[in-house]
Amino acid sequence: MIESSCHCGTVKLEIPFAPEEVTDCNCSICRRYGVLWVYYAPSHVRIIATEGATAAYRWGDKSLEFHRCQNCGCVTLKARSLTSGRKIRDRIVRNHRLH
Numbered sequence: 013m014i015e016s017s018c019h020c021g022t023v024k025l026e027i028p029f030a031p032e033e034v035t036d037c038n039c040s041i042c043r044r045y046g047v048l049w050v051y052y053a054p055s056h057v058r059i060i061a062t063e064g065a066t067a068a069y070r071w072g073d074k075s076l077e078f079h080r081c082q083n084c085g086c087v088t089l090k091a092r093s094l095t096s097g098r099k100i101r102d103r104i105v106r107n108h109r110l111h
Contacts, residue, residue, distance in 0.1 A: 013026060013027070013028055014026070014027040014028075014029070014030060014031075016088075016106065016107075016110035016111055017110060018080075018081035018083075018084050018086035018088050018110065019081070019084040019085075019086050020081060020083045020084040020086075022061060022062075022065050022081050022082070022083045022084070023059070023060075023061040023065050023066055023079075023081045023086075023088045024059075024060040024061065025057060025058065025059055025060070025088065025089065025106055025110070026057070026058040026060065027052055027056055027057055027058075027106065028056060029056075031050035031051070031052075031108065033050075034048050034049070034050055034108050035048065035049045035050070035051070036048055036049075037049060041071065041078065045078070045087050045107075046109070047087055047107045047108070047109055048107070048108040048109055049090070049105045049106070049107065049108065050105070050106050050108045051103050051104075051105050052103060052104050052105075052106065053103060053104075054091075054103065054104050056104075057089075057104040057106065059089075059104075064082065065081065065082055065083075066079040066080060066081060066082060066088065067079070067080055067082050068093075070093055074093055075092065075093055076090050076091070076092065076093060077090060077091055077092075077093045078090045079091065086107075086110065087107050088106070088107055088110065089104055089105055089106050089107060090105045091103070091104050091105065
């Protein structure tokens with residue numbers, strides 16, 4: 013079981029198995045966030061947080077949402093935006109730097 017959380021512990025993630033690979037994205041936003049991403053099907057990720065615990069940032073074509081804790085500001089995950097209408101793979105991408 014992989015367990016991770018933001019700095020303050022408000023947002024927690026549980027995944028039943030370790031990732032097969034880690035991605036170091038070099039796009040303009042991921043480079044600034046300094047994250048390493050690991051990819052999972054949404055059914056494999058349990059997000060433990062109260063309603064409104066995260067804020068989502070969308071930019072460009074608004075197809076992805078970068079979620080951060082409202083309290084401490086840690087980027088916890090990115091996911092497909094349900095409002096974009098763009099067809100992209102449905103997966104949850106966890107910030108692998110969180111422990």
